[in-house]
Amino acid sequence: MCLRSYSEETVGVLERCSGVVVARCSPTQKARVVRLLRARGRAVAAAGDGGNDVAMIQEADLGIGIEGVEGRAASLAGDVSVRQFCGVGPLLLVHGRRALQRSAALCLFIVHRGLVVSTMQAVFSVVFYFSSVSLYPGFLMVGYGTIYTMLPVFSLVLDKDLPSAIVLRHPQLYKQLTKGRQLSYKMFFIWTVISIYQGGVIMYGALVLFEDQLIHIVEISYTALILTELIMVALTIATWHWLMAAAELLSLLMYATTLLVFTSYFGFREA
Structure with a gap:
């Protein structure tokens, strides 16, 4: 609902955040959040460890794939790959x-x-x-x-x-x-x-x-x-x-x- 009907208000809130966690969303919705921030001239780095994060990783300026228990789909799709989130x-x-x-x-x-x-x-x-x-x-x-x-x-x-x-x-x-x-x-x-x-x-x-x-x-x-x-x-x-x-x-x-x-x-x- 926020992304579809209140995208301007949503991205205004996101811009004031130092970091954004997009959880329990579809791959399209994750990529949409990144796209909204980039449309405002923000440089976005997106990190994910699962196949449903691939769209978000590829949409970001810097895609960081993490090799997790869900496989290597995210690490192969990212610009860079790390073994653990602490490596970001x-x-x-x-x-x-x-x-x-x-x-x-x-x-x-x-x-x-x-x-x-x-x-x-x-x-x-x-x-x-x-x-x-x-x-x-x-x-x-x-x-x-x-x-x-x-x-x-x-x-x-x-x-x-x-x-x-x-x-x-x-x-x-x-x-x-x-x-x-x-x-x-x-x-x-x-x-x-x-x-x-x-x-x-x-x-x-x-x-x-x-x-x-x-x-x-x-x-x-x-x-x-x-x-x-x-x-x-x-x-x-x-x-x-x-x-x-x-x-x-x-x-x-x-x-x-x-x-x-x-x-x-x-x-x-x-x-």
């Missing part, structure tokens, strides 16, 4: 929180990595009378995006700002994520300004400081570019993992090896 807390407060932070950091660094080298190319073209000559050969561009900076940037998925025990003890930390500050327009604008500033300083600084060595401008600016990216990753990391340090050192070692082996790409000439 760590799933959201710990893993969900870290997943959002890591994804945000990874996205921002990928934007930063591409915008820095684009700014350097733009400065190079402007200084040399809008020349269409590429600053770096194709091998160096591919190496910058994969070999030399990929491991440190992707190692950010191992970063964690707080231990799991503290996050579970203070669930209000999760509420900060609902404000969307990690990937807001302000954060994107800040990283865009940082990228343009760093790219301009690296390229223009290399041209001014090493004016008498313009023949080596490629290796000078490229080395500064690689070091800047590695240092930015190191400054962003909150808690170091041994794989992060290994990624930084391995990337630096691979670049040093490239300088010695592929000398023709950096303007070196044998005497």
Whole structure:
């Protein structure tokens, strides 16, 4: 009766609840409750352990299936699966929180990595009378995006700002994520300004400081570019993992090896 005739009043009550338990209802009614909340712009996580919860789980933004005595229908239909209901807390407060932070950091660094080298190319073209000559050969561009900076940037998925025990003890930390500050327009604008500033300083600084060595401008600016990216990753990391340090050192070692082996790409000439 409430869902059919008083849906607006019902969803108004549900919005003021921190959690909603839908019991002794049909699968369609359970899914209808989730649909009403989502229609109001609410992000809904639905957890269930039986086959009659499948419709509700699939309707929610995050469907959590629990492996219970009623079978595995709910766990197979959900986006994620847990063995017990007590696993929902760590799933959201710990893993969900870290997943959002890591994804945000990874996205921002990928934007930063591409915008820095684009700014350097733009400065190079402007200084040399809008020349269409590429600053770096194709091998160096591919190496910058994969070999030399990929491991440190992707190692950010191992970063964690707080231990799991503290996050579970203070669930209000999760509420900060609902404000969307990690990937807001302000954060994107800040990283865009940082990228343009760093790219301009690296390229223009290399041209001014090493004016008498313009023949080596490629290796000078490229080395500064690689070091800047590695240092930015190191400054962003909150808690170091041994794989992060290994990624930084391995990337630096691979670049040093490239300088010695592929000398023709950096303007070196044998005497």
